[in-house]
Amino acid sequence: MDFCKIFLGNTALLIAAAYLANLVYKYGLARAPKLVKYTCSVLLIIFCGWLSMVFGYKLSENVIFDLRIIPLIIATVIYAEPVTLAIIGIGIGFARLTFGVNEASVAGLFNLCILGAAAALLNIWMRRRGFSLVTRGFLAIVVLNVLNCIDIAFLGVIPAAHYFETIMPATLPLTLLLSLIFSLILRDFQLEAARTIQLKQSNVLLSAQAEELHQAKRVLEERAKELARSSRYKTEFLANMSHELRTPLNSIINFAELISDNDDSRTKEEMAEYGEIIHQSGHELLRIINDILDLSKVEAGRLEIMHEEMNISEIPQLLQMHFELVAQKENVGFSIKLDPSLPETFRTDPSRVQQILKNLLSNAFKFTHQGKVSLVIRAEHNPEGKLAGSWIVFDVQDTGIGISPPQQRRIFEAFAQADGSISRKYGGTGLGLSISRDLAHLLGGFIRLESKVGRGSCFSLYLPLANEAEECATLEITPSVGGVEQKALLPGRPGTVPGLE
Template identity: 50%
Template sequence: MPFYQTFLINISLLITLAFLFNLVYKYILLRVDALRLIPEQVRPAALAAVFIFAGWVTMVFGLRLREEVIFDLRAVPLIIGLFVFRHPAWLTVIGLGIGLSRFTFGYSDAAVVGCFNLTILGLLCMELSIRFQHSDRSFWWKLGVGIFSVNLLNAVNLALFGVVPGKIYMLGIFPITFPLGMALSYLFAFILYDFYMEKERTAQLRDSHERLLVQRSELQEAKEALEDKARQLILASRHKSEFLANMSHELKTPLHSIILLSQLLADQHEGRWTEEELQDLSIIRSSGEGLLRQVNDILDLSMVEAGNMEIHSEDISIAEIPQILQHQFQEEASRKEIRLKMDVDPHLPALICTDGLRLHQILRNLLSNAIKFTTEGSVVFDIRLAGPESRKCEGDWIAFSVRDTGIGIEESKQRLIFEAFRQVDGSISRRYGGLGLGLSISLELAKLLGGRLSLSSQEGRGSTFTLYLPAGSHIHL
């Protein structure tokens, strides 16, 4: 009966200490920890001191067979420490601390054995903790291994090195203390399971909080880096636009002079030039005009990208559009022996409210490309009311289509041609010339006019480019 009374007193004291510690941990230590008032290295040391104190208390109320022999549950704090301390070395510290506290009851052979026993148990728990941290086993499996291993080694040490003769211990004490110690260790561990789970949840929340802080810091750094890159891109775009504007101005002035002088010389030759020299003057003028168009394209593209392109809406006569385009491109089409046809839907309104300059610029680009990439057949320009299948918004829309029987574009490369300085392949620019800016500028201008530009094409069977514009005054300024 004294064994039962002693162990029940021990377990009651340990439960009381655990309950008090749980209250202090939840309502004081966690809040203090959140405020970072206790240094990181002090916290496990303070917790180890509490465990050593718990082991010492069990000895105070332990069973004294003789003056120097004490039976108690001093090993239980080590078992619980297996699931509390992250760093296994603290278990050795606790075992040694509890063992040394045995000397507070006087120096004796039993005290030396007790100190040795708890030190060995501390080393065992350290090894078990290391293995448990690398194991995927459940909490209860680890708990069972820990309780059995510690209680069994404790019994073996007492039987081999204890002051009570081994035979007497194994026959009279072990059959009672071992199963009772096992049962009470399980009971205490079960009671502390809530504390263990609370500790695990707290550790997980702390780890998650720390990860979130790191991620927030990384996101802030990434945001600042992106903002810096954005500022650099804006500055680079501004510098590029300014450079292109200045370059275009510097190039356009001499180009205008070259074009005008070549035209003037050709018009006033009065028999001074031979046919070959007149042809050379014509080449000079046409080359200068081509270069001037490319310079204007570069300038327009830079203005669109910088957001400096201004749109001026006005009422434009729809009937005049095909007449102007016919006059501009008929000669070129005849030279290539291509039939140029203009179709206008008679049900169209008389006027369309848009920017006439930019509308003609888009249509000129489309017709110029159609004639350039068509070697035989026809190029058809038509204006009609857009069908329901082509409308992206409500209201009346007008479609301006350019169809040709030229080289066509394979489907995989149809998006590519709308990018600046890009054509279907390098041989296209070498064979037909051009910088590949016309469609890119036309696409952006179509958006500024409140419309869109579409493409339908098959390689070797021609292409159809269609500009859709609202019939009203829905223009993005």
């Protein structure tokens, strides 16, 4: 009966210690380093063994019976490192010496050292066999309790016959039962701790998912705004395009009708003027259709670039002939300067270069009411950086109305102009700059823009001057803050070149 009371008291103490340890871990060591947690857990188990001895049953002045073996049993199931079990056994054994050094305490030290070694070996064997947690716990309880009884009987402190006949029949079943009960209680503590950890992880996961949903919502809202803006641009574009198409079509229809009337009162000069108007309207209509076709080909990736030698000295002559009358009509000065250091030819697509320059010059004259428009053709050599290499640069400068920084961010977008009312005031489809930008990329170059409101603009077309064999360049356009970062992947010249500035 005395054994039962003392062992039950030991069990209650171990349960209380386990509960307090759980609280300390939850509120004090949960975020501690792994080494600190490991050291504290080993010291706690040794302390529990010492606590069992403090409240153990004194069979005589030096002999103590207690449940110091239970912490070692629990450790055998919990820890994966065999060395840890040996340390715990030795630690509990030395804790026995705190009650005095005598024959019984030395025997207790040896007993715990043997049990620690046995627990380490048992742990290795069970993990190699892949036993479940329940099986490992059952084997640890049975094996270590039986080995403990054998050690006590043969260490000589208590006569073996007396121990086997009188003490062991009472203590062994009780120790096995209480070890099992304590293991179940501790297992429940572990499950509760695991549920708490799982709940925290679930909360963290839910928080992360909520943040992802919030980010996704923001992205969707931004895309919805972009779609609405794009829809507005396309609506404006269709309205402008219908006006642009109707104007030359009406001219063609009306003047063709006048010619078909065969009115004898009209002179040959009037008929020739009607024919010239029809011819100009037809060319204007063809230009608009070509712009739409070019844009669709670029978006579909089907616009082919044919590389051949282009005579640089012919460019000023061609553009002078094309825009001299426009300059006189608009009463605007027009000049072209050619850098004499440029080579005679460079390899590119001549028709596409002329198309880009005509678009840029047409816009310059369209938005310049007084002053001048100029084209400067120069060479630029950069030893390093994003512009490393040799370039031929076409600077189209004007003294027109200029473009504000917010408008510069979208002036090269298809279907979008600097102002939605621009096309109504000045005419045009708004596709010229978008097509020019894409063509510049396909030619291996890019377009830069510098402009101030009321002081004019400068569009600079950069094309590679080095003679490199290529059939076609690959185009990639990435939005960036303040403009468009444009990447042209060139054979022999890979890299990123700057966009609008």
